[in-house]
Amino acid sequence: MSDMTIDCDDCIRQHTSTCDDCVVTFICSRSADEALVVDVTERLALRQLGAVGLVPELRHVPRSG
Numbered sequence: 001m002s003d004m005t006i007d008c009d010d011c012i013r014q015h016t017s018t019c020d021d022c023v024v025t026f027i028c029s030r031s032a033d034e035a036l037v038v039d040v041t042e043r044l045a046l047r048q049l050g051a052v053g054l055v056p057e058l059r060h061v062p063r064s065g
Contacts, residue, residue, distance in 0.1 A: 008014050008024060019025045030036060038046065049055040 008019075013019065013022075027036065046055060
């Protein structure tokens with residue numbers, strides 16, 4: 001399996017209405033103090049993708065108390 005690079009500058013749909021629905025645009029356009037909410041189904045999918053090395057493992061550790 002080879003690496004995959006996702007770069008908006010290489011995307012044929014850059015600056016189109018498709019960008020509005022793109023996960024890369026969604027994640028990258030968030031402000032630093034804005035939370036990204038992932039529901040249970042999405043978390044399970046991300047955990048499974050992480051387990052096989054397709055995405056990084058979740059590094060978030062909730063604060064206690």
